[in-house]
Amino acid sequence: MRVYKIAAMGGDGIGPEVVEAGVQVLKVCAERDGGFTLDFQDFDWGSDYYRKNRVMMPADGTNQLRKFDAILFGAVGAPDIPDHITLWGLRLSICQSLDQYANVRPTRILPGITSPLRHVSGPELDWVIVRENSEGEYSGVGGRVHRGLPIEVAQDVSVMSRPGVQRIIRYAFKLAQSRPRKLLTVVTKSNAQRHAMVMWDEIAAEVAAEFPEVTWDKMLVDAMTMRMVMKPQTLDTIVATNLHADILSDLAAALAGSLGIAPTANINPERDAPSMFEPIHGSAFDITGKGIANPVATFWTTSMMLEHLATSAGYPRRRVCLTPVPHRATADQWEANIEKYGAPTWCEWSPRDAGRCRLCSGRDQSSRRYLLRYEPVPRSVGVGSIDRPTLSA
Numbered sequence: 396m397r398v399y400k401i402a403a404m405g406g407d408g409i410g411p412e413v414v415e416a417g418v419q420v421l422k423v424c425a426e427r428d429g430g431f432t433l434d435f436q437d438f439d440w441g442s443d444y445y446r447k448n449r450v451m452m453p454a455d456g457t458n459q460l461r462k463f464d465a466i467l468f469g470a471v472g473a474p475d476i477p478d479h480i481t482l483w484g485l486r487l488s489i490c491q492s493l494d495q496y497a498n499v500r501p502t503r504i505l506p507g508i509t510s511p512l513r514h515v516s517g518p519e520l521d522w523v524i525v526r527e528n529s530e531g532e533y534s535g536v537g538g539r540v541h542r543g544l545p546i547e548v549a550q551d552v553s554v555m556s557r558p559g560v561q562r563i564i565r566y567a568f569k570l571a572q573s574r575p576r577k578l579l580t581v582v583t584k585s586n587a588q589r590h591a592m593v594m595w596d597e598i599a600a601e602v603a604a605e606f607p608e609v610t611w612d613k614m615l616v617d618a619m620t621m622r623m624v625m626k627p628q629t630l631d632t633i634v635a636t637n638l639h640a641d642i643l644s645d646l647a648a649a650l651a652g653s654l655g656i657a658p659t660a661n662i663n664p665e666r667d668a669p670s671m672f673e674p675i676h677g678s679a680f681d682i683t684g685k686g687i688a689n690p691v692a693t694f695w696t697t698s699m700m701l702e703h704l705a706t707s708a709g710y711p712r713r714r715v716c717l718t719p720v721p722h723r724a725t726a727d728q729w730e731a732n733i734e735k736y737g738a739p740t741w742c743e744w745s746p747r748d749a750g751r752c753r754l755c756s757g758r759d760q761s762s763r764r765y766l767l768r769y770e771p772v773p774r775s776v777g778v779g780s781i782d783r784p785t786l787s788a
Protein backbone atom coordinates (compact mmCIF):
# COMPACT_ATOMS: atom_id res chain seq x y z
CA MET A 396 0.00 0.00 0.00
CA ARG A 397 1.24 3.49 -0.82
CA VAL A 398 2.43 5.37 2.27
CA TYR A 399 2.61 9.14 2.13
CA LYS A 400 4.85 10.85 4.64
CA ILE A 401 3.31 14.10 5.84
CA ALA A 402 5.10 16.77 7.88
CA ALA A 403 2.56 18.44 10.17
CA MET A 404 3.69 21.86 11.32
CA GLY A 405 1.13 23.81 13.31
CA GLY A 406 3.44 26.77 13.90
CA ASP A 407 1.98 29.69 15.83
CA GLY A 408 -1.34 31.00 17.18
CA ILE A 409 -4.33 29.01 15.96
CA GLY A 410 -2.06 27.10 13.54
CA PRO A 411 -1.73 24.02 15.78
CA GLU A 412 -5.50 23.92 16.38
CA VAL A 413 -6.45 23.95 12.72
CA VAL A 414 -3.66 21.57 11.76
CA GLU A 415 -4.87 19.13 14.41
CA ALA A 416 -8.34 19.29 12.84
CA GLY A 417 -6.83 18.83 9.37
CA VAL A 418 -4.82 15.81 10.50
CA GLN A 419 -7.98 14.21 11.91
CA VAL A 420 -9.74 14.71 8.61
CA LEU A 421 -6.82 13.32 6.62
CA LYS A 422 -6.70 10.24 8.86
CA VAL A 423 -10.38 9.55 8.30
CA CYS A 424 -9.95 10.02 4.54
CA ALA A 425 -7.10 7.50 4.45
CA GLU A 426 -9.07 5.05 6.56
CA ARG A 427 -12.14 5.33 4.35
CA ASP A 428 -10.10 5.02 1.19
CA GLY A 429 -8.19 1.96 2.27
CA GLY A 430 -5.77 2.35 -0.64
CA PHE A 431 -3.12 4.47 1.04
CA THR A 432 -1.90 5.39 4.49
CA LEU A 433 -0.55 8.61 5.87
CA ASP A 434 2.45 8.69 8.11
CA PHE A 435 2.50 11.95 10.06
CA GLN A 436 5.47 13.52 11.74
CA ASP A 437 4.95 16.59 13.94
CA PHE A 438 7.29 19.54 13.84
CA ASP A 439 7.41 22.06 16.66
CA TRP A 440 9.13 24.78 14.65
CA GLY A 441 7.84 28.31 15.02
CA SER A 442 7.91 31.13 17.54
CA ASP A 443 8.16 28.96 20.67
CA TYR A 444 11.07 27.17 19.09
CA TYR A 445 12.57 30.61 18.37
CA ARG A 446 12.21 31.73 21.99
CA LYS A 447 14.24 28.69 23.06
CA ASN A 448 16.73 28.46 20.22
CA ARG A 449 16.84 31.93 18.65
CA VAL A 450 16.02 30.38 15.29
CA MET A 451 12.61 29.47 13.86
CA MET A 452 13.82 26.07 12.68
CA PRO A 453 17.08 24.12 12.70
CA ALA A 454 19.73 25.11 10.15
CA ASP A 455 19.07 21.94 8.13
CA GLY A 456 15.29 22.36 8.53
CA THR A 457 14.33 22.50 4.88
CA ASN A 458 16.53 19.48 4.17
CA GLN A 459 14.71 17.52 6.86
CA LEU A 460 11.48 18.31 5.03
CA ARG A 461 12.69 17.00 1.69
CA LYS A 462 11.99 13.40 2.55
CA PHE A 463 8.26 14.10 3.02
CA ASP A 464 5.58 13.82 0.36
CA ALA A 465 3.79 16.94 1.59
CA ILE A 466 3.75 19.50 4.38
CA LEU A 467 0.65 20.63 6.25
CA PHE A 468 1.36 24.05 7.67
CA GLY A 469 -0.70 26.12 10.14
CA ALA A 470 0.42 29.70 10.61
CA VAL A 471 3.40 31.75 11.64
CA GLY A 472 3.70 35.04 13.48
CA ALA A 473 3.79 36.14 17.12
CA PRO A 474 3.11 39.50 18.77
CA ASP A 475 6.49 39.65 20.50
CA ILE A 476 8.77 38.76 17.54
CA PRO A 477 9.10 40.93 14.43
CA ASP A 478 7.10 39.49 11.53
CA HIS A 479 10.00 39.55 9.10
CA ILE A 480 11.95 37.28 11.46
CA THR A 481 9.19 34.74 11.96
CA LEU A 482 8.20 34.69 8.30
CA TRP A 483 11.62 34.59 6.72
CA GLY A 484 12.78 32.19 9.41
CA LEU A 485 10.16 29.62 8.54
CA ARG A 486 7.45 29.89 5.93
CA LEU A 487 9.16 31.98 3.31
CA SER A 488 12.42 30.08 3.58
CA ILE A 489 10.60 26.77 3.23
CA CYS A 490 8.80 28.02 0.09
CA GLN A 491 12.02 29.33 -1.45
CA SER A 492 14.29 26.41 -0.54
CA LEU A 493 11.83 23.79 -1.73
CA ASP A 494 11.12 25.87 -4.84
CA GLN A 495 7.37 25.94 -4.25
CA TYR A 496 7.00 28.58 -6.90
CA ALA A 497 3.30 28.24 -7.66
CA ASN A 498 1.04 29.49 -4.93
CA VAL A 499 -2.48 28.43 -5.79
CA ARG A 500 -5.46 30.13 -4.13
CA PRO A 501 -8.95 28.96 -5.02
CA THR A 502 -11.89 31.16 -4.04
CA ARG A 503 -15.52 30.13 -4.05
CA ILE A 504 -18.54 31.08 -2.06
CA LEU A 505 -19.38 28.02 -0.02
CA PRO A 506 -22.90 27.05 0.86
CA GLY A 507 -24.02 28.84 4.00
CA ILE A 508 -21.74 31.81 3.43
CA THR A 509 -22.94 35.18 2.22
CA SER A 510 -20.74 37.35 0.05
CA PRO A 511 -20.60 41.02 1.02
CA LEU A 512 -21.34 41.74 -2.66
CA ARG A 513 -25.07 42.21 -2.92
CA HIS A 514 -25.22 41.19 -6.59
CA VAL A 515 -23.44 37.88 -5.97
CA SER A 516 -25.36 34.86 -4.78
CA GLY A 517 -22.62 32.25 -5.23
CA PRO A 518 -21.82 30.78 -8.64
CA GLU A 519 -20.72 34.13 -10.06
CA LEU A 520 -17.56 33.95 -8.04
CA ASP A 521 -15.39 30.94 -8.74
CA TRP A 522 -11.76 31.89 -9.15
CA VAL A 523 -8.32 30.52 -8.72
CA ILE A 524 -5.48 32.93 -8.20
CA VAL A 525 -2.00 31.75 -9.15
CA ARG A 526 0.61 33.70 -7.25
CA GLU A 527 4.27 33.74 -8.21
CA ASN A 528 5.86 32.45 -5.02
CA SER A 529 9.63 32.48 -5.45
CA GLU A 530 10.82 35.85 -6.67
CA GLY A 531 9.32 39.21 -7.63
CA GLU A 532 8.76 41.74 -4.90
CA TYR A 533 9.34 39.15 -2.15
CA SER A 534 12.61 37.81 -3.51
CA GLY A 535 14.35 38.83 -0.31
CA VAL A 536 17.00 40.74 -2.25
CA GLY A 537 17.91 44.11 -0.80
CA GLY A 538 19.63 45.68 2.13
CA ARG A 539 19.89 48.52 4.54
CA VAL A 540 22.90 50.68 5.19
CA HIS A 541 23.80 53.59 7.48
CA ARG A 542 21.12 52.54 9.93
CA GLY A 543 19.62 55.38 11.90
CA LEU A 544 21.74 58.01 10.18
CA PRO A 545 20.19 60.80 8.13
CA ILE A 546 21.72 59.18 5.05
CA GLU A 547 20.14 55.78 5.70
CA VAL A 548 19.17 53.80 2.59
CA ALA A 549 16.95 50.71 2.39
CA GLN A 550 16.02 48.65 -0.64
CA ASP A 551 13.78 45.68 -1.37
CA VAL A 552 14.59 44.72 -4.91
CA SER A 553 11.94 43.11 -7.04
CA VAL A 554 13.61 40.40 -9.08
CA MET A 555 11.97 38.84 -12.11
CA SER A 556 13.79 36.30 -14.19
CA ARG A 557 12.69 35.00 -17.60
CA PRO A 558 12.57 31.36 -16.39
CA GLY A 559 10.75 32.44 -13.21
CA VAL A 560 8.09 34.33 -15.13
CA GLN A 561 7.80 31.68 -17.84
CA ARG A 562 7.21 28.87 -15.39
CA ILE A 563 4.48 30.63 -13.41
CA ILE A 564 2.67 31.90 -16.50
CA ARG A 565 2.84 28.45 -18.06
CA TYR A 566 1.49 26.90 -14.85
CA ALA A 567 -1.41 29.36 -14.89
CA PHE A 568 -2.24 28.69 -18.54
CA LYS A 569 -2.23 24.94 -17.85
CA LEU A 570 -4.51 25.41 -14.89
CA ALA A 571 -6.84 27.68 -16.88
CA GLN A 572 -6.94 25.08 -19.64
CA SER A 573 -8.00 22.40 -17.19
CA ARG A 574 -10.96 24.41 -15.97
CA PRO A 575 -14.24 24.45 -17.86
CA ARG A 576 -14.16 28.12 -18.85
CA LYS A 577 -10.54 28.09 -20.07
CA LEU A 578 -10.21 31.71 -19.16
CA LEU A 579 -7.10 33.44 -17.81
CA THR A 580 -6.49 36.99 -16.68
CA VAL A 581 -2.86 38.09 -16.47
CA VAL A 582 -2.46 40.86 -13.92
CA THR A 583 0.22 43.42 -14.63
CA LYS A 584 1.44 46.92 -13.89
CA SER A 585 3.50 47.52 -16.98
CA ASN A 586 2.26 51.07 -17.39
CA ALA A 587 4.26 52.20 -14.37
CA GLN A 588 6.83 49.45 -13.90
CA ARG A 589 8.50 49.68 -17.25
CA HIS A 590 11.13 46.94 -17.05
CA ALA A 591 10.17 43.72 -15.32
CA MET A 592 6.43 44.05 -15.85
CA VAL A 593 6.92 44.74 -19.54
CA MET A 594 8.93 41.51 -19.72
CA TRP A 595 6.11 39.80 -17.77
CA ASP A 596 3.60 40.93 -20.41
CA GLU A 597 5.82 39.83 -23.28
CA ILE A 598 6.34 36.40 -21.75
CA ALA A 599 2.58 36.06 -21.17
CA ALA A 600 1.97 36.70 -24.87
CA GLU A 601 4.66 34.17 -25.84
CA VAL A 602 3.34 31.44 -23.54
CA ALA A 603 -0.24 32.14 -24.65
CA ALA A 604 0.70 30.87 -28.11
CA GLU A 605 1.19 27.39 -26.57
CA PHE A 606 -2.42 27.41 -25.31
CA PRO A 607 -4.69 28.30 -28.22
CA GLU A 608 -7.80 27.04 -26.39
CA VAL A 609 -7.34 29.44 -23.51
CA THR A 610 -8.94 32.85 -23.79
CA TRP A 611 -6.81 35.35 -21.96
CA ASP A 612 -6.67 39.02 -21.21
CA LYS A 613 -4.43 41.44 -19.40
CA MET A 614 -5.45 43.71 -16.55
CA LEU A 615 -3.63 46.39 -14.63
CA VAL A 616 -3.63 45.50 -10.96
CA ASP A 617 -5.42 48.63 -9.79
CA ALA A 618 -8.21 48.15 -12.31
CA MET A 619 -8.31 44.49 -11.33
CA THR A 620 -9.54 45.34 -7.82
CA MET A 621 -12.51 47.11 -9.37
CA ARG A 622 -13.26 44.26 -11.75
CA MET A 623 -13.17 41.72 -8.91
CA VAL A 624 -15.77 43.73 -7.04
CA MET A 625 -17.96 44.91 -9.91
CA LYS A 626 -17.77 42.03 -12.40
CA PRO A 627 -16.66 38.90 -10.56
CA GLN A 628 -18.35 36.65 -13.11
CA THR A 629 -15.93 37.79 -15.83
CA LEU A 630 -12.97 36.17 -14.06
CA ASP A 631 -11.84 32.57 -13.68
CA THR A 632 -8.11 31.85 -13.45
CA ILE A 633 -5.87 34.77 -12.52
CA VAL A 634 -2.09 34.98 -12.51
CA ALA A 635 -0.15 37.73 -10.78
CA THR A 636 3.18 38.55 -9.21
CA ASN A 637 3.99 37.72 -5.60
CA LEU A 638 2.92 41.12 -4.22
CA HIS A 639 -0.05 41.70 -6.51
CA ALA A 640 -1.52 38.26 -5.87
CA ASP A 641 -0.89 38.58 -2.14
CA ILE A 642 -3.13 41.63 -2.04
CA LEU A 643 -5.71 40.42 -4.57
CA SER A 644 -6.11 37.11 -2.74
CA ASP A 645 -7.05 38.84 0.51
CA LEU A 646 -9.65 40.81 -1.43
CA ALA A 647 -10.86 37.56 -3.02
CA ALA A 648 -11.24 35.90 0.39
CA ALA A 649 -13.19 38.87 1.74
CA LEU A 650 -15.49 38.90 -1.31
CA ALA A 651 -16.13 35.19 -0.78
CA GLY A 652 -17.30 36.02 2.72
CA SER A 653 -14.44 35.02 4.97
CA LEU A 654 -10.70 34.76 5.33
CA GLY A 655 -11.48 31.81 7.58
CA ILE A 656 -12.22 29.57 4.61
CA ALA A 657 -9.45 30.59 2.22
CA PRO A 658 -6.89 27.87 1.50
CA THR A 659 -3.62 27.88 -0.35
CA ALA A 660 -1.12 25.42 -1.76
CA ASN A 661 2.55 26.20 -2.26
CA ILE A 662 3.26 23.88 -5.13
CA ASN A 663 6.51 22.58 -6.51
CA PRO A 664 5.05 21.48 -9.85
CA GLU A 665 8.13 19.50 -10.89
CA ARG A 666 7.72 17.51 -7.64
CA ASP A 667 11.42 17.50 -6.90
CA ALA A 668 10.57 18.65 -3.37
CA PRO A 669 7.42 18.46 -1.26
CA SER A 670 4.64 20.99 -1.68
CA MET A 671 3.15 22.77 1.33
CA PHE A 672 -0.54 23.21 2.10
CA GLU A 673 -1.92 25.84 4.48
CA PRO A 674 -4.83 28.07 5.36
CA ILE A 675 -4.25 31.71 4.41
CA HIS A 676 -5.64 33.25 7.59
CA GLY A 677 -2.53 33.43 9.78
CA SER A 678 -2.03 32.99 13.51
CA ALA A 679 -4.97 35.05 14.94
CA PHE A 680 -3.59 35.57 18.46
CA ASP A 681 -6.86 37.01 19.75
CA ILE A 682 -8.70 33.71 19.42
CA THR A 683 -5.80 31.33 20.05
CA GLY A 684 -6.57 28.49 22.45
CA LYS A 685 -10.29 29.18 22.56
CA GLY A 686 -11.26 26.31 20.29
CA ILE A 687 -13.23 28.61 18.00
CA ALA A 688 -10.84 28.88 15.06
CA ASN A 689 -12.55 28.03 11.80
CA PRO A 690 -10.89 24.93 10.33
CA VAL A 691 -12.58 25.14 6.92
CA ALA A 692 -9.56 26.71 5.20
CA THR A 693 -7.43 23.85 6.52
CA PHE A 694 -9.96 21.24 5.43
CA TRP A 695 -9.96 22.76 1.97
CA THR A 696 -6.17 22.75 1.80
CA THR A 697 -6.04 19.11 2.95
CA SER A 698 -8.26 18.25 0.02
CA MET A 699 -5.82 20.08 -2.26
CA MET A 700 -3.07 18.01 -0.67
CA LEU A 701 -4.85 14.73 -1.35
CA GLU A 702 -5.38 15.68 -4.96
CA HIS A 703 -1.74 16.64 -5.32
CA LEU A 704 -0.53 13.39 -3.77
CA ALA A 705 -2.91 11.33 -5.81
CA THR A 706 -1.79 12.84 -9.11
CA SER A 707 1.85 12.26 -8.20
CA ALA A 708 1.46 8.54 -7.79
CA GLY A 709 -0.69 7.89 -10.82
CA TYR A 710 -3.19 6.90 -8.20
CA PRO A 711 -6.89 7.53 -8.87
CA ARG A 712 -7.69 11.10 -7.95
CA ARG A 713 -9.49 11.71 -4.72
CA ARG A 714 -11.38 14.64 -3.38
CA VAL A 715 -12.82 15.73 -0.11
CA CYS A 716 -16.26 17.21 -0.34
CA LEU A 717 -17.16 19.55 2.40
CA THR A 718 -20.76 20.04 3.27
CA PRO A 719 -21.34 22.76 5.79
CA VAL A 720 -24.38 21.92 7.84
CA PRO A 721 -26.39 24.90 9.14
CA HIS A 722 -25.04 25.70 12.52
CA ARG A 723 -28.30 25.40 14.34
CA ALA A 724 -29.05 22.08 12.68
CA THR A 725 -31.17 19.79 14.79
CA ALA A 726 -30.18 16.17 15.24
CA ASP A 727 -32.77 15.25 12.61
CA GLN A 728 -31.46 17.73 10.08
CA TRP A 729 -27.96 16.51 10.78
CA GLU A 730 -28.98 12.91 10.16
CA ALA A 731 -30.80 13.96 7.00
CA ASN A 732 -27.65 15.65 5.75
CA ILE A 733 -25.61 12.56 6.43
CA GLU A 734 -28.12 10.56 4.48
CA LYS A 735 -28.14 13.02 1.63
CA TYR A 736 -24.44 13.69 1.31
CA GLY A 737 -22.48 11.50 3.59
CA ALA A 738 -22.52 7.78 3.51
CA PRO A 739 -20.43 5.86 3.37
CA THR A 740 -17.41 8.09 3.40
CA TRP A 741 -17.91 10.89 5.80
CA CYS A 742 -16.50 12.21 8.97
CA GLU A 743 -17.78 14.74 11.37
CA TRP A 744 -15.75 17.55 12.81
CA SER A 745 -16.99 20.25 15.12
CA PRO A 746 -15.16 22.88 17.14
CA ARG A 747 -14.81 22.24 20.85
CA ASP A 748 -16.79 25.29 21.71
CA ALA A 749 -19.78 26.96 20.19
CA GLY A 750 -18.29 30.46 20.35
CA ARG A 751 -18.47 32.79 17.41
CA CYS A 752 -15.65 32.56 14.97
CA ARG A 753 -13.91 35.92 14.69
CA LEU A 754 -12.30 35.10 11.37
CA CYS A 755 -15.70 34.89 9.75
CA SER A 756 -16.96 38.32 10.76
CA GLY A 757 -20.18 36.57 11.63
CA ARG A 758 -20.85 35.78 7.98
CA ASP A 759 -19.84 32.18 7.98
CA GLN A 760 -22.90 30.22 8.96
CA SER A 761 -20.98 27.06 8.36
CA SER A 762 -18.44 27.36 11.11
CA ARG A 763 -20.10 24.96 13.49
CA ARG A 764 -20.35 21.47 12.20
CA TYR A 765 -19.09 19.94 9.02
CA LEU A 766 -19.88 16.91 7.07
CA LEU A 767 -16.98 15.76 4.93
CA ARG A 768 -17.16 13.29 2.18
CA TYR A 769 -14.26 11.52 0.61
CA GLU A 770 -14.64 10.12 -2.84
CA PRO A 771 -12.82 9.24 -6.04
CA VAL A 772 -12.81 11.79 -8.82
CA PRO A 773 -12.83 10.57 -12.41
CA ARG A 774 -9.53 10.74 -14.23
CA SER A 775 -11.11 13.03 -16.78
CA VAL A 776 -10.68 15.90 -14.36
CA GLY A 777 -7.88 17.94 -15.91
CA VAL A 778 -4.46 18.24 -14.40
CA GLY A 779 -4.22 21.17 -12.06
CA SER A 780 -7.92 21.55 -11.52
CA ILE A 781 -7.28 21.00 -7.87
CA ASP A 782 -9.62 23.72 -6.79
CA ARG A 783 -12.83 22.85 -8.55
CA PRO A 784 -13.74 19.42 -7.38
CA THR A 785 -12.60 19.77 -3.84
CA LEU A 786 -15.64 21.28 -2.19
CA SER A 787 -19.21 20.72 -2.99
CA ALA A 788 -22.59 21.36 -1.54
Ligand code: IPM
Nearest residue numbers: 471482487641644659675677
Ligand atom coordinates in the same frame (compact mmCIF):
# COMPACT_ATOMS: atom_id res chain seq x y z
C1 IPM B 1 -0.23 35.08 2.72
C2 IPM B 1 0.35 35.71 3.91
C3 IPM B 1 1.84 35.73 3.77
C4 IPM B 1 2.21 36.40 2.50
C5 IPM B 1 2.56 36.43 4.86
C6 IPM B 1 2.28 35.79 6.16
C7 IPM B 1 4.02 36.58 4.54
O1 IPM B 1 -0.17 36.99 4.07
O2 IPM B 1 -0.14 33.86 2.63
O3 IPM B 1 -0.74 35.78 1.85
O4 IPM B 1 1.72 37.47 2.22
O5 IPM B 1 2.99 35.86 1.74
Ligand code: MG
Nearest residue numbers: 641642644645
Ligand atom coordinates in the same frame (compact mmCIF):
# COMPACT_ATOMS: atom_id res chain seq x y z
MG1 MG C 1 -0.92 37.70 2.33
